[in-house]
Amino acid sequence: MSKTAGRAAGVEVDRARTSENEHLVRLLRQMLRIRRFEERCVELYSHSAIRGFLHLGIGEEACAVGVIEALQPDDAVVATYREHGHILARGVSMRATMAELEGKVEGCSHGRGGSMHLFDATTRFYGGNAIVGGGLPLAVGLALADHLQGRQRVTVCFFGDGAVAEGEFHESMNLAALWQLPVLFCCENNLYAMGTALELTESETDLSLKASSYRMPSWKVDGMDVVAVEDAALHAVEVVRTGGGPHFLELRTYRFRAHSMYDPDRYRDKAEIEEWKKRDPIPTLVERLTTSGALADDALERLEADIKAEVDDAVAFAEAGTDEAVEDLHRFVTSEPIQGRASQ
Amino acid sequence: MSTVTYREAMRQAIREALIGDDRVFLMGEDVGRYGGCYAVSLGLLEEFGPERIRDTPLSESAFVGAGIGAALGGMRPIVEIMTVNFSLLALDQIVNSAATMLYMSGGQFNVPLVIRMTTGAGRQLAAQHSHSLECWYAHVPGLRVLAPATLEDARGMLMPALEDPDPVLIFEHGGLYNTEGELADEAGPVDITSAAVRRSGDDVTIVAFGGTLRTALGAAEHLAADGVGAEVVDLRCLRPLDTATIVESVAHTHRAVVVDEGWRTGSLSAEVSARIVEEAFYDLDSPVARVCSAEVPMPYAKQLEDAALPQVSDVVDAVQKLGA
Numbered sequence: 001m002s003k004t005a006g007r008a009a010g011v012e013v014d015r016a017r018t019s020e021n022e023h024l025v026r027l028l029r030q031m032l033r034i035r036r037f038e039e040r041c042v043e044l045y046s047h048s049a050i051r052g053f054l055h056l057g058i059g060e061e062a063c064a065v066g067v068i069e070a071l072q073p074d075d076a077v078v079a080t081y082r083e084h085g086h087i088l089a090r091g092v093s094m095r096a097t098m099a100e101l102e103g104k105v106e107g108c109s110h111g112r113g114g115s116m117h118l119f120d121a122t123t124r125f126y127g128g129n130a131i132v133g134g135g136l137p138l139a140v141g142l143a144l145a146d147h148l149q150g151r152q153r154v155t156v157c158f159f160g161d162g163a164v165a166e167g168e169f170h171e172s173m174n175l176a177a178l179w180q181l182p183v184l185f186c187c188e189n190n191l192y193a194m195g196t197a198l199e200l201t202e203s204e205t206d207l208s209l210k211a212s213s214y215r216m217p218s219w220k221v222d223g224m225d226v227v228a229v230e231d232a233a234l235h236a237v238e239v240v241r242t243g244g245g246p247h248f249l250e251l252r253t254y255r256f257r258a259h260s261m262y263d264p265d266r267y268r269d270k271a272e273i274e275e276w277k278k279r280d281p282i283p284t285l286v287e288r289l290t291t292s293g294a295l296a297d298d299a300l301e302r303l304e305a306d307i308k309a310e311v312d313d314a315v316a317f318a319e320a321g322t323d324e325a326v327e328d329l330h331r332f333v334t335s336e337p338i339q340g341r342a343s344q
Numbered sequence: 345m346s347t348v349t350y351r352e353a354m355r356q357a358i359r360e361a362l363i364g365d366d367r368v369f370l371m372g373e374d375v376g377r378y379g380g381c382y383a384v385s386l387g388l389l390e391e392f393g394p395e396r397i398r399d400t401p402l403s404e405s406a407f408v409g410a411g412i413g414a415a416l417g418g419m420r421p422i423v424e425i426m427t428v429n430f431s432l433l434a435l436d437q438i439v440n441s442a443a444t445m446l447y448m449s450g451g452q453f454n455v456p457l458v459i460r461m462t463t464g465a466g467r468q469l470a471a472q473h474s475h476s477l478e479c480w481y482a483h484v485p486g487l488r489v490l491a492p493a494t495l496e497d498a499r500g501m502l503m504p505a506l507e508d509p510d511p512v513l514i515f516e517h518g519g520l521y522n523t524e525g526e527l528a529d530e531a532g533p534v535d536i537t538s539a540a541v542r543r544s545g546d547d548v549t550i551v552a553f554g555g556t557l558r559t560a561l562g563a564a565e566h567l568a569a570d571g572v573g574a575e576v577v578d579l580r581c582l583r584p585l586d587t588a589t590i591v592e593s594v595a596h597t598h599r600a601v602v603v604d605e606g607w608r609t610g611s612l613s614a615e616v617s618a619r620i621v622e623e624a625f626y627d628l629d630s631p632v633a634r635v636c637s638a639e640v641p642m643p644y645a646k647q648l649e650d651a652a653l654p655q656v657s658d659v660v661d662a663v664q665k666l667g668a
Contacts, residue, residue, distance in 0.1 A: 076417075110450020119449035126416060126453065131440045137406045138441060141413020141421075148369065148395060148419060155413075168436070171406030178401065332451040333485045335509035 021294035027069065027226045028285050028295075029303055031061040034085040035282060036307050037094055040315060041084070041101060041115075045261050049319070050101045052114045053130075055082040059224075059256035062281035063188045064089045066229025067156060067249070070237045074124065076155040078139040080188075081116035081130040082255075086158060092120045094314035104321030111324050112332065132193075133166030135159060136185070140172050143181035143246075154240050156184045162193030164210060165201050173246075177214040180245040184236050185211065187250045188223065194259045195267040211248035223253030224279040256280075345528055350498045351521040353531075354384050354460075357502035358422065362392050365420060368506060371398040371407055372424030381426045382462060382521050408434035408459065412442050412511075415457040420506050425461040428477045428515065435480075442511040443486030454509045458502065464517040464555040464605055465653055471641035474649075476605040478515050478554070479612040482583040488512040489582040490536055493520070493557035495527045497580060500534030508536070515582075517555035517605075539580055539589040545573030548599040548668040551590060551616055553579035556603040556654055563603075563659035572668050573597075582612060590616060591624045598629040601662045603654050608636035630666040635659050 038058050044050045057064065064085035068077065071090075079086040087097055092108055100107025101115050109119045109128070117128040126142065129135035139157035146153045163169050164187065176183045187207055191198050198205050211218035217239075221232045229251060236247040254276040258265040289295035348356070361368045370385060376399040379386035389397040400407040404425060411423035425431045431438070438459065446454045465474035482489045488508060492498045498516070505512040542557065543564050552560035557578050564574035575593050579585065594600050600620050604613035617632045638652040 107450070109448060109452070112450045113448045117448040119452050121449075121452040126413075127445075127449070129441070131436055134409070134436055134440055137409020137437055138413040138416065140406060141410035141415070142417045143413070144410055145414040145417025145419045148414070149417075168405050168409070171401070171403035172409070174401060175403060175406045175410060332447045332449075334488075335446060335454045336451070 021289070021292070024227070024285065024289055024294060025299075027065055027230065028282070028289065029307070030065045030069070030089055031226060031282050031285070032303060033094070033307050033310065034061045034064065034088050036311050037088060037097070037314070038084055040311050042261075044101070044315070050115065051103075052116070053081070054101075054115050054261045055259065056257045057082050057085045057255060059276065059280065060188060060190060060253045061085050062226035062229050063186070063223045063251045063253050064158070066226045067158075067184075067186050067233040069230050070233035071154065071156060075153050076124040076126060076139075076142045078126045078135040078142070078155065078157045079128060080132070080135065080159055081128065082160070083118055083128055083158070084115070087118045087120060087125055090120070090123045090125050092118075092123055092125065094310055095317040096120070098314040098318040099321045102318040102321060103323075104318055105324045106317070106321040110332070133159065133163040133168035136163065136168050136172035139183050140176045140181060143176065143183045144179065147179070147181055152241050154182050154184055154237050156186060158186045158188060160193065161187060161189040161191065161198050161207060162201070163187070164207055165193065173211060173214045173216060176246040177216045180243075182240045183246040184233070184240050185216075185246060185248045187248070188253055189250055190253050190255045192259070192268070195263065197267070208248065208250045216246050216248050217244075218248035218250065220250045220252060223251030224281045224284065226281055226285060345526045347524060348495060348527045349521065350495055350516075350523045351382065351384055353495045353499040353527055354502070354516065355386070355388070357499050358385065359388065359391070361422070361502055361506055362388070362396060365506070367418065367420040368422065369396040369398060369419065370422045370424065371400055371411060373400055373402055373426055375399060375424050380424065382518065384521070385424070404430055404433035405437055409437040409441065411457050411459065412437060412445070412455050415455045416445070416453055421457055422502070422506070423457065423459045425459060427473050427518075428461050428463040429472050429475055431459075431461050432477075438481070438487070438511070438513070439484055443484045446510065447486060455511045456506070456509050457511045458505045458514065459511070460514045460516060462518045463515045464519055465637070465642050465649060466519040466555070468644055468646060468649055469642075470644040474642035476554075476637070478582055479606050479610070479615070481513050482612060482615070484583075486510065487583060488536070489515070491515045491517075491554035491580060491582055493517070493554050493578050493580070495523070495525050496531060497534055499527060499531045501536055503533040504536045512536075515554055519555050536581055537584075537586065539586040540578045541575060541589070541593065542578045543574065543576040545575035545597065547573045547597055548601060548663050548666065549575045549577055549590070549593040549597045550601050550603060550659060550663070551577045551579065552603040553582060553612070554605070556605050559654055559656055559659060560603050562656040563663065566656060566660050567663055572663065574663065579612075579616070585615065585619065587619050587623060590620060594620055594624040595627045598627055599663075599666045599668050600628070601633045601635060601659060601666065603635045603659055605637050605654060607639050608634060609639065611636060633662045633666055635662050
């Protein structure tokens with residue numbers, strides 16, 4: 001090998017390392033955006049700017065970010081009612097998301113959905129489903145449409161450990177596996193179905209075994225490590241996209257806050273929560289990046305400042321947003337003739 | 345003209361839809377190899393193959409939900425559910441997803457899905473295969489609910505239902521599948537928004553739909569022999585209801601009897617009666633009467649099932665009690 005070639009190869013390695021570091025900083029940025037956004041939601045909820053049920057994913061950010069980073073723009077996402085992180089990771093603006101939480105026309109669901117029903121046609125984000133398990137059949141159908149039309153797209157379906165007890169979970173796993181459809185099932189196992197612990201709801205608490213029983217490849221993944229999540233998702237998405245049939249990721253995670261703003265969190269041991277907080281995906285990644293020198297001393301501060309400005313802007317946008325006219329109450333019960341339709 | 349059964353008219357409609365649009369496919373329990381539990385799809389698997397005539401597992405919630413997802417993904421699915429009783433296993437998907445998706449997404453995601461299912465009694469199938477629960481679905485904003493009672497409607501409602509950008513439910517009364525009659529060879533799409541006057545008369549309006557249209561027409565025939573002119577209105581579209589046609593008829597006849605195979609309490613007959621009272625009260629010469637199924641789970645024994653269902657004689661009696 002000539003010297004020139006050797007030098008070129010070295011440059012490649014450096015570039016790859018730089019690019020990897022930049023990518024890790026991007027993952028950190030995405031998780032921090034979600035965290036700071038949701039922390040602001042708590043304040044806004046206490047001021048009554050946000051109402052209804054508000055479910056926060058603080059602690060679970062690595063799941064949404066790691067999986068969604070592995071997707072292509074024309075892939076589809078089906079999520080649950082704890083989906084602020086997912087829609088932000090998917091690229092929908094904080095402005096549109098916050099405006100939705102404040103019930104404004106400028107919101108991503110026109111103010112009709114609120115926190116539990118975030119939708120976005122341009123990024124193929126199909127909710128925001130607040131019936132536990134209800135999103136799984138939809139994901140199977142989206143994948144069926146891709147299969148029938150010969151498109152190489154992936155549908156990612158997020159759901160919690162609670163959904164595993166629902167009949168719709170089992171029906172959908174069977175159908176997707178039977179028809180070998182391009183779905184990536186992502187179970188965000190935070191150990192509690194609202195207030196009831198997994199061992200009190202499941203006879204078999206190893207959830208990946210459920211997928212295996214449908215002959216679906218499955219992995220247990222550390223859902224507190226965004227890099228591990230992304231690695232698993234990249235691999236699974238590739239196999240699913242190229243005709244490998246549905247796959248299942250069990251993302252082992254934990255929510256640091258209560259189920260919703262109404263939940264006094266009586267069912268969890270405080271020591272358990274503190275123990276999981278030691279594995280917070282954000283400080284974990286910050287430490288990794290700082291140790292490797294990928295994050296300069298003031299870089300985190302600058303990142304935080306940028307994100308604070310973005311959140312401030314989103315809140316200002318939402319608060320300046322439009323209240324929909326009551327005369328429009330009946331709009332969208334059925335389609336309007338001239339309305340642009342997304343179901344293409 | 346050709347002589348066809350209701351079943352064949354429905355099959356012609358499905359076949360035409362499959363030929364005309366690559367996005368259309370049929371999915372449900374036993375629609376393929378078995379030929380459809382009521383033989384509606386017999387022969388379609390051989391013609392269109394297993395990708396477009398898809399046998400599903402017994403998973404109503406998953407395959408109805410998959411129909412919604414496929415509709416969102418650009419297809420035009422026809423989902424068949426064996427009976428309305430089984431559709432309750434998919435109630436979550438129909439009510440919580442199909443009917444709400446457009447509204448809760450602020451107009452972004454419409455669901456162009458057609459769901460067909462059998463309804464009704466009269467075949468001694470007892471209490472888990474015989475009920476008429478159309479009104480449960482007719483209660484839900486976001487759904488269009490159709491009840492083809494004639495060969496023309498069996499042939500013609502599917503195409504406009506598939507063209508509807510929103511979810512449409514088609515209820516096929518099990519007692520109608522073998523009904524035979526003449527159908528024009530060029531029979532095609534029909535209107536799916538309005539009720540139809542199936543027989544004109546001056547003395548009383550009989551409102552019916554689906555399986556009870558025959559009962560209403562039979563009663564009108566009896567009444568005619570006694571010199572009573574009954575006008576028969578077939579609702580056809582159970583949601584949204586065509587109130588104007590009903591009111592117009594009542595304004596002409598001044599009396600109304602509503603026939604409904606559902607249970608009286610909280611039924612479509614209750615809704616129709618309320619609308620007549622709300623919008624045609626001063627046209628009425630007598631109270632609105634109703635003939636409904638007895639409020640019992642459907643019994644198996646023939647004489648009990650007959651006693652539970654609206655019969656021609658019940659409708660004739662109801663009309664006579666109004667003094668028409």
